[in-house]
Amino acid sequence: MADMKIGAYICKGCGIEDRLDVGQLVNTAKRDGKAAIGKDHEMLCNAEGVKMIQDDITNEGVTHVVVVGCSRRAKTEAFSFEGVHINRTNIREGVIWVRPDTDEARETTQEMADDYVRMGCAEAKFSKVPASSGEQGLTRSLLVVGGGLAGLTATIEGAKTGYSVELVNASGELGGSSAREYKRIPHKNGLQGPVDNDIDQLIAAVNDNARITVHLNTTITKTDGAPGRFSVELSDGKSLTVGAIVQATGSKPYDMANLPEFSPENPDVMDQGQFEAMVKANNGAIKKSDGSDARNVVFVQCAGQRSEKPGHLPYCSGHCCMTSIKQAHYVKAAGGDATVIFDDLRTPGATGEDFYRSGQEAGVAFSKGEVASVKAAGGALEVGYTDKILAEESTIKADIVVLATGQIPNSGPNPYLPIELAQAKEDKDDALVAKIEAELEVQPQPILNLNYRQGTDLPHLKHGFNDSHFICFPYETRRTGIYAAGPVRRPMDDQQAVEDATGAVLKAIQACENSALGRAAHPRSGDLSFPSFRKDGCTQCKRCTVECPFGAINEDEQGYPQYNEGRCRRCGTCMGACPVRVISFENYSIDTVGQQLKAVDIPDEFDEKPRILVLACENDAYPALDMAGMNRTEYSAFARVVPVRCLGSVNVIWITDALNSGYDGIILLGCQKGDNYQCHFVKGSEMAHIRMSKVDETLKTLNLEKERVGTYEVAITDVDKIPQIINDMEKTIGEIGMSPFKF
Amino acid sequence: MSEMNQAMIEKYRSNFLQEVEANVEEGHWVKMCMQCGVCSGSCPMENNWDHPPQELFMMIRANKRDEVLSSSSMWMCTSCYNCIARCPRGLPITHIMHGLASYGKRMGLAPKEQPTVKFGDIFWKSIVENGRVNELKIGVGLYFMNGFVQGIKNALAGKELGLAMMKTKRMNPMEYFGGHKCKDRSGIAKMLAKAAEFEAEHVAKFGK
Incomplete structure (x- = not known):
């Protein structure tokens, strides 16, 4: 950018002036930071200070504003200038608040602040203002896959906002499992007991809505594109263009054939679905398989659920307690006796507790116990269980036994299995190869048929559910613009599915609107920057296409990456992966970080002033450091903290460069990885750990100790732990000595 | 019963x-x-x-x-x-x-041997007899509810208190022999008999 003009503005407020030589900081910005304008101000965030900056932008043509003062997480409204790059250099939480106010500390504190000013200016110098790519326009159309309660809700809610909705349903009838219910659990006033099934009203509303097109007996043969421009081909030959997708393919009951201890072969032993169908078919009468009236019905909760036994589901399916209470109501209404044997009765939702009461009022017997067996005994059934209140073995006779077997999601195949298989084969891990091959055998049919580099369907989180992260990604899946809703996302009941579908469809609409503007989805919502790559440098190694946690990058015929900006979450994991460093964002690149760490003044080896580079994840570690500042927790004056979008975006070149320029220690702070990951970008922290495990080689070739580089998993709450990590690194350097690479 | x-x-x-x-x-x-x-x-x-x-x-x-x-x-x-x-x-x-x-x-x-049950029995007996509670009789009854020897022991242990109560006219030992009665004992008896009748009816109907 030829007409780049950096303006550095140093705030004197919040005690900065008392602790630091602000005049020197202005000079540093001008001399080392090459800032064309360097100014200080009593309180930069007040109207006058903001006006000073705005005036320079308007009158002096400042294009890159470096605000030196508080953390980037503070005063975001005040410092939001249109059309310019804004750098927030943190000398409040990051410097004066973490250093003691003593005469001895003054010199190193000033050095710290000077370095941050240099770093801020360097970052600004290599940043551009990102603009929308215009890769897709606004497509006000949604695809909903699955016509059960969640799918219908998503459809009608989407249509209500003015979007047109395409509803694809594999079967010939809408309503899914809800249509097979005799009665439903009330949404309000649980004390009234089960109420009439009114799914037909919802189906009618969907059928009558002019904005909704229903495709029955239809599946998806191919999905291509990105949010804002998905092109979908259907089995009936039709093609659709939609902005976003809601997958509400529901669940099926766990097969009770897997539970031989409960005599699943006996026709009077049923799962909840079969019992429901029987009652519906008999219009409320409870009939045994031989057609006679059933007097006693025993409901076995957690049948093959919440158990670590082989062949059992380890999780709670969430809806079964309420469903059993509802079905026990049927039995009481028909004049029979119902006993529910439960371990923990879980009745979620606003009506849950009252619905439980309604069951008790109706005279349903609730027994806390664990059922061990169901056996045929003289034309009836005998349920053997451990009574957990009376602590004794007991039996109860039953005409019908209903097993609450739980939910299995109707997911597509796990897209990562083939990749994991290839990796396992490469690693020659025969046991793992066999395990994955066995899993591949039982994978379901594809649902979305995504034409993605990374497989046909949504990645699974656990047990086949298409969730992503219950805290960091509400509603989001790991495929941007595709939202899982209902029990395909996680086990849930009807009411939760309705809520889930409503939320998911709003997220889908948000995805359409955002991608039309070129803006990122959660968690970097609103970010306009997107990755681009320099084709002449690319070696087609495919690492970016494999490592992208969101499957955003496809490959063209020659193996070059094909970015789909709409699918990208802007984490930079591809940038961290690229061995030839050709991937960059306008405002986040190898240079914006690389030049920052080079801008730091590295004192002579004999000055006894080591330098520690801290690459901190901006989502958790950096806020934790800010909080450490707020708590006035002191940490080493030799640390230089650079926030990164995700630890996954850390390119090894930064580590090599830092070591070569004489840094004595490097700390990488990321989020928890593994199965219970807390990484906002799913795989970033994990990728960083893998890459850094290979840094040992680099250290060896440089003849450096491996203690100099540490990668840590931290959480936003580790306010005391992170300063400790930094201080420990300073101590370690004291023990192993300074880096010999200082010039 | x-x-x-x-x-x-x-x-x-x-x-x-x-x-x-x-x-x-x-x-x-x-x-x-x-x-x-x-x-x-x-x-x-x-x-x-x-x-x-x-x-x-x-x-x-x-x-x-x-x-x-x-x-x-x-x-x-x-x-x-x-x-x-x-x-x-x-x-x-x-x-x-x-x-x-x-x-x-x-x-x-x-x-049978539960103290509260025994107390209930003694209390009830007193009420049925006289139409009101005879505190002395109940007290003595409680002292002796676990046998004669234990009763004497209990009485000796409470001797000071008993004598002090007598001295201050809070307790009249003569109450033990007859004592106060309600005015209409036969009325009470009739009332209780009627209650027993209701109870019998209740049993005949087995509750509801």
Whole structure:
């Protein structure tokens, strides 16, 4: 950018002036930071200070504003200038608040602040203002896959906002499992007991809505594109263009054939679905398989659920307690006796507790116990269980036994299995190869048929559910613009599915609107920057296409990456992966970080002033450091903290460069990885750990100790732990000595 | 009494919960217990009873009729009302306890050697005889309820107090022989007879 003009503005407020030589900081910005304008101000965030900056932008043509003062997480409204790059250099939480106010500390504190000013200016110098790519326009159309309660809700809610909705349903009838219910659990006033099934009203509303097109007996043969421009081909030959997708393919009951201890072969032993169908078919009468009236019905909760036994589901399916209470109501209404044997009765939702009461009022017997067996005994059934209140073995006779077997999601195949298989084969891990091959055998049919580099369907989180992260990604899946809703996302009941579908469809609409503007989805919502790559440098190694946690990058015929900006979450994991460093964002690149760490003044080896580079994840570690500042927790004056979008975006070149320029220690702070990951970008922290495990080689070739580089998993709450990590690194350097690479 | 017991067993066969609902004060609440155990944790008599309240409720549902009705648990209740105050389901647990005790007594199943049961007997006897409570007789009755020797020991132990009460005219030893009576003893007797009649009717109808 030829007409780049950096303006550095140093705030004197919040005690900065008392602790630091602000005049020197202005000079540093001008001399080392090459800032064309360097100014200080009593309180930069007040109207006058903001006006000073705005005036320079308007009158002096400042294009890159470096605000030196508080953390980037503070005063975001005040410092939001249109059309310019804004750098927030943190000398409040990051410097004066973490250093003691003593005469001895003054010199190193000033050095710290000077370095941050240099770093801020360097970052600004290599940043551009990102603009929308215009890769897709606004497509006000949604695809909903699955016509059960969640799918219908998503459809009608989407249509209500003015979007047109395409509803694809594999079967010939809408309503899914809800249509097979005799009665439903009330949404309000649980004390009234089960109420009439009114799914037909919802189906009618969907059928009558002019904005909704229903495709029955239809599946998806191919999905291509990105949010804002998905092109979908259907089995009936039709093609659709939609902005976003809601997958509400529901669940099926766990097969009770897997539970031989409960005599699943006996026709009077049923799962909840079969019992429901029987009652519906008999219009409320409870009939045994031989057609006679059933007097006693025993409901076995957690049948093959919440158990670590082989062949059992380890999780709670969430809806079964309420469903059993509802079905026990049927039995009481028909004049029979119902006993529910439960371990923990879980009745979620606003009506849950009252619905439980309604069951008790109706005279349903609730027994806390664990059922061990169901056996045929003289034309009836005998349920053997451990009574957990009376602590004794007991039996109860039953005409019908209903097993609450739980939910299995109707997911597509796990897209990562083939990749994991290839990796396992490469690693020659025969046991793992066999395990994955066995899993591949039982994978379901594809649902979305995504034409993605990374497989046909949504990645699974656990047990086949298409969730992503219950805290960091509400509603989001790991495929941007595709939202899982209902029990395909996680086990849930009807009411939760309705809520889930409503939320998911709003997220889908948000995805359409955002991608039309070129803006990122959660968690970097609103970010306009997107990755681009320099084709002449690319070696087609495919690492970016494999490592992208969101499957955003496809490959063209020659193996070059094909970015789909709409699918990208802007984490930079591809940038961290690229061995030839050709991937960059306008405002986040190898240079914006690389030049920052080079801008730091590295004192002579004999000055006894080591330098520690801290690459901190901006989502958790950096806020934790800010909080450490707020708590006035002191940490080493030799640390230089650079926030990164995700630890996954850390390119090894930064580590090599830092070591070569004489840094004595490097700390990488990321989020928890593994199965219970807390990484906002799913795989970033994990990728960083893998890459850094290979840094040992680099250290060896440089003849450096491996203690100099540490990668840590931290959480936003580790306010005391992170300063400790930094201080420990300073101590370690004291023990192993300074880096010999200082010039 | 045992006739009534037999009749109830016949009537309700294997459904003790229904029997409790029909015959025990506040018994219809028993089915609403959700077995959280807050009552048991709140009871100051913990470690002293055979069964905590929530376990009694479970035993009722499990048809353990004799065990429940002959249990000493509900006789231990001090009516502190902690359980009622804390029950998340709003069960009047204290009242159910008293209801169960009373019903167990009517069925002739209350534990014979339980002090509260004995006190109840003595109190009732006094009321039926005179139409009012004779404190001295009740006191002496309590002293001797565990046998003659123990009674003498108890009396000697309370000697100072007794003499002091006599000196200050708080207690008249002559009360033991006859003592105060209500004005219309035959009226009381008739009233109680009528109540017994109602009870018999109730039994004949087996509750509801």
